[in-house]
Amino acid sequence: MRIDIEDLHVAYAGRTVVAGAHLIAAEGEITGLVGPNGSGKSTLLRTVYRHLKPTAGRVLLAGTDLRELSAVQSARHVAALPQERGSDFELSVREVVAMGRTPYKRAFAGEDAADRDIVARALADVGMDDQAGRRFTALSGGERQRVLLARAFAQDPDVLVLDEPTNHLDIRHQVELLALLRTQRRTTLVSLHDLNAAASVCDRLHVLHAGSVVASGRPRGVLTPALMAAVFGVRAAVVDHPLTGDPLIAFDHRAPADAEPAAAVETHTGA
Structure with a gap:
């Protein structure tokens, strides 16, 4: 499913945090939000998973305004991994992941075989299948992160909304998580500092x-180097990654950039 964000304005704690944002998350693609701290990334994502209401504009899911959907309907389509992550679950790892099946269950209904298979697959995807019986509160920060991502996978959503999903993860698990997102091929909207x-x-x-x-x-x-200077205030060169051919940003850690105002950056710099 495609996400369209149209002229979005969001106020939080008495101030406007997002002002007139337009963007698209195309079906089956991974769409990234990047920017300095305080630029509005998390606030924008919170409107997509309905934690915040926009003051103006709208978020469309396959052409339908999210506000027209019930909470259950929305949860069947959109799963989130927010930065505000619970740490007080007195549940096992498996029980936390099974919470992702809630939008599909009637009140007091138990698990069926399909639910159990989905939960098992989600745990295996994040490499936590051998930890299913542990208490969630006994896990490290990185382990909790992986369990909560498995819960989002168990929700079997059309759209994943991930706010800094690599936080707390060591290098190996960062690489594994990002590779996993590529194989999922779900519509994914993700904020990343890296x-x-x-x-x-x-x-x-x-x-x-x-x-x-x-x-x-x-x-x-x-x-581009110009954007690095204007938005992030750093000097950088962009070269080809020697292993993958992707753009690789090399930062000058010795001196900040003499930045142009961010408004000088082209609004659309690629197709």
């Missing part, structure tokens, strides 16, 4: 700055 990871895994990027989308397109067209 620009090189975004360049590698995302089909399309939207760059946010001060609540507005200032650049959109394929990673190679978007992640």
Whole structure:
């Protein structure tokens, strides 16, 4: 399913955080949101998984305004891994992942064979199948992250919304998670701080700055030295990754950039 965000405005804690954002997450593609802290990435994602209501504009799921769907209907289509992650589940790992099947169950209905298969597959996908009996509260931060991602997979959604999914993960599990997202081929909207990871895994990027989308397109067209300077305030060179051929951003860690204003960046820099 395709996500269209049209002229989105979101206010949070008394101030406008997202102002007039337009972007598309195409069906079956991984669409990345990148930008400095405070640029509005998480706030925008919260409107997609209905944690926040926009003050203006709308979010369309396959052409239907999300606000026209019931909570259950929305949960059958959109699964989220937010940054606000529960840590107080007095449940086993398997029980946490099984919560992803809730939108499909009648009140007090038990699991069936299909539910059990989906939960088992989700645990295996994130490499936690051998930890199914452990208490969620006993896990490390990275392990919890993987379990909550498995819960999102168990929801069997058309759309995944992931807010900094590689947080707390070591390098190996970061690589495995991003590779897994590529194999899922679900419509995925993901925010990432790691620009090189975004360049590698995302089909399309939207760059946010001060609540507005200032650049959109394929990673190679978007992640330019000029944009690095204007939006992130750093000097950088963009070269080909020696192993994959993806854009690889090499940062100058010795000095910041003499940045042009972010408004100087082209709004659309790639098809």
